[in-house]
Amino acid sequence: HACGIVFHDAVATDIYVLSLHEALPILKQGVSDQEVQLKKAGIDRKKENQLYQQSISDQRATQTILTMALDRMKKFYTPGSLVQIKAHNGVAPPPPKPKAYEKSAGAGGVLQLLAKCISDAEQEEKELEIDENNSQRLYSEFVAATTNSIEADRATIAEKEKHTAETAGALSKTEESQLANTEMLTSLDGQLTGLHAECDYVIKYFKIRQQARQE
Numbered sequence: 001h002a003c004g005i006v007f008h009d010a011v012a013t014d015i016y017v018l019s020l021h022e023a024l025p026i027l028k029q030g031v032s033d034q035e036v037q038l039k040k041a042g043i044d045r046k047k048e049n050q051l052y053q054q055s056i057s058d059q060r061a062t063q064t065i066l067t068m069a070l071d072r073m074k075k076f077y078t079p080g081s082l083v084q085i086k087a088h089n090g091v092a093p094p095p096p097k098p099k100a101y102e103k104s105a106g107a108g109g110v111l112q113l114l115a116k117c118i119s120d121a122e123q124e125e126k127e128l129e130i131d132e133n134n135s136q137r138l139y140s141e142f143v144a145a146t147t148n149s150i151e152a153d154r155a156t157i158a159e160k161e162k163h164t165a166e167t168a169g170a171l172s173k174t175e176e177s178q179l180a181n182t183e184m185l186t187s188l189d190g191q192l193t194g195l196h197a198e199c200d201y202v203i204k205y206f207k208i209r210q211q212a213r214q215e
Contacts, residue, residue: 024160031153038146045139052132059125063118070114077111 024157024164027153027157027160031150031157034146034150034153038143038150041139041142041146045135048135049132052128055128056125059121059128063121063125066114066118066121070111070118073111073114
């Protein structure tokens, strides 16, 4: 009965060790995959940020150029601006001419167009900033979640490796006990065989020996 229990424990321990050995490679592969994903996400985030920086620089440069153009156009199309500039420089303004400011007829459309382009560039810059902030937030959340998962898996791996070592030690002891039991059974079986032979001899020659003693 005791030998049966030892054998059962050995089988159960062997199955448990096998299960741990099967689980460990899966966990380690999962950690490796997550580390690759984390590295790839970092590379992609860097590229996205570089693109954002370039786009922001382009939008701000566009705004600067358009603002300068708008200021020049306002001076050009505003009636009296050229007269005021020349008067400030000590040069007498020329006498008014008929239709001298016909050029201002289309000023409204041009100035509005430039102002709209500047407004569009400013709005594009704001949208780029919003997208960048959202991308950075999502990346930070992904990094935090993935890092926590990797740390948890590593802790699980360490725990399972510890259990594997402990279980392997227990299995070795169980196998030693099983071997000792086997040797004991062999010894008992030999003793039983010897006793059986002696009993058979006594039974076989009992009457003859009894008769010999009576005589």
